[in-house]
Amino acid sequence: MTNNPTPRVLVIGAGIAGMQASLDIANAGFEVVLVEKLPSVGGRMAQLSETFPTLDCAQCILTPRTVEVGHHERIRLYTYSEVEAVTGDIGDFHVRIRRRAAYVNWDICTGCGVCQEKCPSRVPSEFERGMGRRKSIFTLSPQAVPNKPVLDPAHCIYFQRGKCKACQRFCPVGAINYEQQDSVFEERVGAIILATGYDLYSLENMPEYGGGKVPDVIDSLAFERLLSASGPTAGKVKRPSDGKTPHEIVFIQCAGSREPERHKPYCSKICCMYTAKQAVLYRHRVHEGQTYIFYIDIRAAGKRYEEFTQRAMEDDRAIYLRGKVSRVFRRGDKVMVWGADTLTNKQVQIAADMVVVAPALVPRPTTRRLAEMLSLPTDQHGWLLPLDSNTHPVETVRKGVFLAGTGTGPMDIPETVAHASGAAAQVLKLFSRWRREGSEQ
Ligand SMILES: Cc1cc2nc3c(=O)[nH]c(=O)nc-3n(C[C@H](O)[C@H](O)[C@H](O)COP(=O)(O)OP(=O)(O)OC[C@H]3O[C@@H](n4cnc5c(N)ncnc54)[C@H](O)[C@@H]3O)c2cc1C
Numbered sequence: 539m540t541n542n543p544t545p546r547v548l549v550i551g552a553g554i555a556g557m558q559a560s561l562d563i564a565n566a567g568f569e570v571v572l573v574e575k576l577p578s579v580g581g582r583m584a585q586l587s588e589t590f591p592t593l594d595c596a597q598c599i600l601t602p603r604t605v606e607v608g609h610h611e612r613i614r615l616y617t618y619s620e621v622e623a624v625t626g627d628i629g630d631f632h633v634r635i636r637r638r639a640a641y642v643n644w645d646i647c648t649g650c651g652v653c654q655e656k657c658p659s660r661v662p663s664e665f666e667r668g669m670g671r672r673k674s675i676f677t678l679s680p681q682a683v684p685n686k687p688v689l690d691p692a693h694c695i696y697f698q699r700g701k702c703k704a705c706q707r708f709c710p711v712g713a714i715n716y717e718q719q720d721s722v723f724e725e726r727v728g729a730i731i732l733a734t735g736y737d738l739y740s741l742e743n744m745p746e747y748g749g750g751k752v753p754d755v756i757d758s759l760a761f762e763r764l765l766s767a768s769g770p771t772a773g774k775v776k777r778p779s780d781g782k783t784p785h786e787i788v789f790i791q792c793a794g795s796r797e798p799e800r801h802k803p804y805c806s807k808i809c810c811m812y813t814a815k816q817a818v819l820y821r822h823r824v825h826e827g828q829t830y831i832f833y834i835d836i837r838a839a840g841k842r843y844e845e846f847t848q849r850a851m852e853d854d855r856a857i858y859l860r861g862k863v864s865r866v867f868r869r870g871d872k873v874m875v876w877g878a879d880t881l882t883n884k885q886v887q888i889a890a891d892m893v894v895v896a897p898a899l900v901p902r903p904t905t906r907r908l909a910e911m912l913s914l915p916t917d918q919h920g921w922l923l924p925l926d927s928n929t930h931p932v933e934t935v936r937k938g939v940f941l942a943g944t945g946t947g948p949m950d951i952p953e954t955v956a957h958a959s960g961a962a963a964q965v966l967k968l969f970s971r972w973r974r975e976g977s978e979q
Pocket residue numbers: 550551552553554555556573574575576579580581582583586588589590619620621733734735736737758759762808812815902904905908942943944945949950951952954
């Protein structure tokens with residue numbers, strides 16, 4: 539290790555885990571370089587409506603943190619950026635970061651939103667999981683931090699057909715720059731935290747649940763967007779095919795989880811709780827609505843979690859059916875769900891208005907690439923492996939490199955935050971040792 543280590547940390551991923559770790563370290567007086575692939579911070583939590591078991595508004599918990607991260611004097615934030623290379627060792631890592639061209643000069647952009655208003659091109663929004671549309675120049679959400687747009691050349695009329703330039707014509711400060719190139723930055727840090735989060739296993743991998751081809755069969759994050767006050771339907775539950783209010787919804791838990799033969803063998807841990815939450819929230823919006831929840835077991839091991847699932851059953855009249863769904867298909871304007879109730883040993887057939895699937899959690903594809911770059915092991919599913927899951931859950935085989943949040947496996951928000959604070963504490967332990975040793979020399 540170098541004799542003169544740098545007490546500065548690189549955090550990769552600005553979901554709730556990366557933000558928590560960054561704020562813990564920055565508020566203890568050390569510098570943080572925070573790199574986020576998307577145009578703004580917040581990760582998956584920014585897509586959630588309310589959180590179990592308290593039904594607090596996710597955005598209300600998140601916004602003070604995103605704002606603090608965006609303005610913190612000791613956090614250097616690179617959004618729309620990825621780490622391209624890391625060399626060096628604990629105390630002295632050299633990091634190359636590439637920021638993608640946004641075609642907007644963020645130094646002068648005021649975030650007024652006129653470019654988005656005037657852009658004539660509309661495409662399905664990834665953030666809204668296809669439930670809503672965005673413009674070709676866009677921010678992920680109205681609460682985006684930083685509140686600066688990026689231009690998507692694959693859908694921009696000017697980039698595709700050579701004319702339009704509405705965003706440039708109407709931008710009051712001249713911030714649009716169609717010639718902008720990617721920028722490359724070099725940073726030196728003494729430690730690294732990986733907080734790269736999770737994805738959902740794609741519906742396309744599961745033909746038994748319609749394979750992503752049956753209208754009105756959506757995944758659980760898409761349903762969060764329908765429930766969200768800031769979502770495409772302003773929190774009104776409307777089915778995607780015709781905008782009608784669904785009166786019967788079937789929820790399918792363990793879709794792709796606990797299925798070693800066909801899909802993933804592990805339990806995704808959070809689906810029992812968020813499905814109960816979604817059933818409760820749906821009933822708050824559609825009072826006469828009926829929900830059916832297919833489950834294998836109910837795993838509600840957390841403080842007030844069991845009581846919450848009881849509430850879904852008793853107060854909000856969710857009908858829980860223990861068993862697996864064998865087939866989901868369209869008949870007329872209904873979605874047919876065939877399954878087995880293993881408690882009564884009967885076949886079940888439900889003609890639903892909509893189906894919400896809770897797919898397995900999987901690591902993001904870029905996590906494996908980062909692991910290779912840093913010579914870190916992953917398990918057979920691609921989750922990052924700690925040094926020892928019992929005694930060293932945030933350390934890795936590589937000294938100076940730590941893990942935070944769901945890049946290591948499924949976790950809910952409280953566990954993610956605790957894990958991230960654990961990683962931050964390990965980094966702070968290292969930095970204070972370096973400071974002490976430096977002052978003794
Ligand atoms: C439908 C649904 C509902 C849920 N509801 C609840 C709930 O009510 N209560 C609860 O406690 N939990 C809930 N959860 C779980 C919650 O979403 C997670 O616990 C939490 O969001 C995990 O945060 P994270 O920071 O680990 O990951 P993420 O939110 O995934 O953040 C990771 C970040 O890293 C970035 N990133 C990834 N790779 C790179 C890279 N190579 N370079 C730079 N950046 C990168 C990503 O863009 C992302 O911003 C729910 C989950 C789902 C699917």
